[in-house]
Amino acid sequence: MxxxxxxxxxxxxxxxxxxxxxxxxxxxxxxxxxxxxxxxxxxxxxxxxxxxxxxxxxxSGAKALELLTDLTQQYSHIDWPELLSGATLRVCYYLDTPRTVTDLSRHADVHRSTVHRALAPLQHRGIVYQTDDGAYTLNDGFEQLSTFARELAHHVHRQTAEEQTDTYTILWESLDEFIVQTTTEIIEEHFIPTGPDQFQRYDLPLLARDRRYYLYSETTSELSPEMLCCHMLVIDSGARAQSYCLLLLSHVDIDRDVLRAHATKYDVEDAVDELCTYLDTSGDQRTSRLPEWEDFQELAEEYEVTL
The missing domain is CATH 1.10.10.10 (Winged helix-like DNA-binding domain superfamily/Winged helix DNA-binding domain)
Incomplete structure (x- = not known):
């Protein structure tokens, strides 16, 4: 970073x-x-x-700089440049909640030994501590360290988006990826088209919109149906979007384990569980945003989806 x-x-x-x-x-x-x-x-x-x-x-006027200034002024006795070099900021990004070394390694996409090297000097200075269940968390007063790391990543994402378009909204982001909504077509290789338009790949032509959606990722090269379902729920969690996700889940061979893993990543676990339960019970267990089973059967017939 x-x-x-x-x-x-x-x-x-x-x-x-x-x-x-x-x-x-x-x-x-x-x-x-x-x-x-x-x-x-x-x-x-x-x-x-x-x-x-x-x-x-x-x-510049970047909010991340305000947070860094506050941090360095409040704790001027700490050599922050030395502490925050390397992968430490990547690890701090995910210290918004207590996490084990394994969790931090997986989320930050670094080796466990790298996590240990990043945490050791922070623990030595009392910035982080280890809980009884083995998780690491920031001590009181140092929570803004994770806020700074997150704001810095958000700033980088905004810079990346602004290189491609003047008007955009970031709908979801992690340390290295984000989903962006824009009215501009983006052809840069790391911006992968997603959202309603991509349902056509699975013979589900949805109504076209003026808005376009992209996943920015330097590691993902292809959008899976499991990812598309989760992206759709991030973009729009309304009744119509959920019905479209039901069509996709019914029409395409979905790996439920992969789907749930992506749901956790994109923070849509509850919505995905509700969709799966709805399909497994033929609509007997449904939330208010999901259609009556008879209505969904008619929609599926319209799109030639076999239930």
Whole structure:
């Protein structure tokens, strides 16, 4: 997310400075500092302007910087740049709730040994502690560390989206991925089309909308029906969207274990469980947002889906 040098530059940058002044504060070469500034400017974390032959730099208005400033001012005795380098911020992203090393490793997508290396100095300084059941959690007063990591990831996602479109809404996000709604067609390879339009891939032509939906992911290359179902519930949890998900689950060979794993990832576990229970009981167990079984049978017949 950020290197030690980038964090150190951000914590050393107060108000407006020249690159030369920042280099002096960091005790680093002018060329090294210039490279840092370029990376931070590209990331939208600093702003620059020319004043004669010098380049003036100042922090941007990113909320993540406000959180970092509050953290470093409140605990000025802690060397935050050293602590937050490497994978530590990735781990802190998921310390919004107590988690075991195994959970942190899986969520942050790093090795267990990396999690241990990230947690050890935090535990030594009393920033995190281990509960009786083996989970790690942030001590009182340090909860904003996870908030900072999350806000920083959100800032990166916004920068990524704004490179492709001016108007957008992020509907869901994790550390490395997000689902975005926009009216703009995006053809960049890491933006995978999802949402109602993709039901056509399974012979379920839904009504076209002006809005477009994309999953941004650098690791996912293909959208599975299990993922599409969960994305649809993230996009719209209303009665019509749930009926469309019922059609998809009935029409395509779905792996229930994979579906539930994705439901956990996208925070739609309850909705997915309700859909599965509805289908398993032929509508005998249904919530108010799910159709009467007879109505769903008519919808399925309309879309030529065999129940």
């Amino acid at each position: 950020l290197t030690e040098g980038e964090v150190r530059a951000l914590t050393a940058l107060h108000g407006e400075q020249t690159v030369s002044e920042l280099a002096t504060n960091l005790d680093r070469s002018l060329s090294y500092t210039s490279e840092l500034v370029e990376r931070l400017e590209t990331a939208g974390l600093v702003e620059t302007r020319r004043q004669g032959k010098t380049k003036q730099i100042r922090p």
